[in-house]
Amino acid sequence: MRDIIFQQLTDSQRKAVFHVEGPLLVIAGPGSGKTRVITYRIAALIDSGVPPSNICAITFTNKAADEMRQRAIALGASAGAHISTFHSLCVRILRNYADRAGINPNFSIYDESDQTSSIKQAIKDSDLNTTDFPPARMLEAISTLKNKLVDVEFFQTNAEDFFSKTLARIYASYQSILNEHNALDFDDLLMKAAFLLRDFPDVCRQLGERFKFLLIDEYQDTNHAQYVIAKALVSHHNNICATGDPDQSIYRWRGADIRNILDFENDWPDAAVVKLEENFRSTPNILQWADKLISFNRKRKEKKLIPTKQSGKDVVVNVCEDETKEAQAVVYQIKQLVEQGSSLKDIAVFYRVNAMSRILEESFIRNRTPYQVIRGVEFYGRKEIRDMLAYLKVLANPSNEIALLRIINTPARGIGKTTIDKIKTFASQNQISLFEAIKKAEHIESLAKTTKDKLAAFVKMFGKFSKRIAGKVAPLAEFIFTESGLAESLQAASSQGQDEYENVKELISAAAYYDQETEQPSLTDYLQQISLFSDVDGYDASSDRVALMTLHAAKGLEFENVFIIGVEDGLLPHARSGAYENDDDLEEERRLFFVGITRAKSGLHISYAKYRTLRGQMLHTIPSQFLFELGIDFAETAAESQSQPAETDEFGTAIQHFTGGQKVRHKLFGLGQVKEFIDMGENSVVIVKFNSGQIKSLMVKYANLKIV
DNA sequence: CATAGCCGCCTTTTT
């Protein structure tokens, strides 16, 4: 049976599946059946006698891991292979070897908002202010250091200039806060695991023996820490299989280092390399666009996109008046697709930034078109969910101060700021955790008797919780929800409170699902798992709704019809991406667009708005330079977009001519000098070097340049 | 101590 499936593979796919021993690099273009190859490879390994438990496959998201697990099981490859993300794997390793890693196995995983409050505290503790040292920037800098495996000690001893020395102080203080809280951030998970493997050869050997075959998907998006972990894990056998596509590397900002995949053959000189260039997903029409776009990237390995599908529909480019009209146009076209027999679940809309989903949602709601937004932290980011989880977090790890502060007076139980300040002082005076201090509240002189009673009640409540800490999570959560008064406070609130109440109930059902699916459910494990969950992981592909997501979230997915909106200068490439300062970032933005385009199987709709509201201001936009690269004829597309009749004033007026050297002013970019004027009648383009240093190609009819 | 209301800040992408 499985042989029959294997026979359906192409020659190169088969090569990748059956090359079992030693290092293997699979360079796979979009839609080349890469995931399929990895899954079959797992099956082939098991067929050749490898016990499933000796296989470790690493995916980019938890969702991808789930899918791969299911596919492997469907193939008859028995469950038992370890399939997860790098982060999940590290959590497991760190928990198993907690004593060696020098951490407490009940550690909390700090998310972005936990990190933000910790860094703010760290900046304060270092006698600095958050204006000169913006928390987000500091976190980013620390994250970069951790991804490069630079720990506090190393950075401190090597910091030379003023900024580095200051950053070193903040870094040190931030780490000690996390330490006191028994917490790790996302980057710590990788860094600590990498150090564990580096510093303890016996642990490294044990894990190498446990995982005799390592498969890593989306290798182009691994960072240095992940690279070091991978290298250590296979150091005793070199059975590594990496798959990826340099053209789809879109996480540079998160530390992803494209050199990892480009240098694979240097790292493992005896590596076999298989290229998968056939595309089974998209029509040639779409692939032509993708190919043309990506060919503008100079730092890349040439790779073909060989279509296997029949020619299909033309790619549609829509020019809209503003973002509202653009959203309407999307829904309108979706309705047409549905009339032609498409189903909503086969349609997706991509955009560059999450904020762009709102206007779309309004349009979908008005038109009664079902949709789902896939957003970074949607569900777990809600206040009531965070409150509920904070109770569980404190229970699992009483040192988790951020969670404790969140719930100590939620719902209101008369423990206010003054009280908390007094407890904090007491805690630091006695070198104990906040929770310990609360337990000893009776010894705090300055507290009133009534306040002490309230604190004692709080401690007693947690005493009740801890009796039920072992075993399944859902019953415990249910118990806490009612006993803490959280349920009551939500029900007592307005109708909005009802929604919130239902959300917590949903969380509890999700926990019940966890209890059911997990062999040995435990509170610690549950909390650590969901900390690594994002909304993409929750994406429900089976419900018949249009999927709305960022271009980043679209990675690894495919849809019959794809809409990419807001393809404008400043949005794609994004103004804050660095694309206007350096080519590397520009190329990454181009790859991001490439990823979006190559998600489409048969229908691709690209649009931009001539005007867009930014921070409350309606601004004139410029089409993305990527559209110019694709050679789009804007006059034609404008005429084709019937939903928005063309404005006469734009087409009626004569196109202004420019000559090199002229000084001009642009609404957005300010003053600049004309470098070149390309006369194409109505579609004339003027290339301007602005005083900011940016060089732009602008459509004369849209740019509204003033000669000064 | 709780709450409401206001001000000023930022606003790319995410495991």
Place this chain on the structure above:
DNA sequence: GGCGGCTATG
């Protein structure tokens, strides 16, 4: 336009 933090008031 949205959110966190601060202040004034009950």
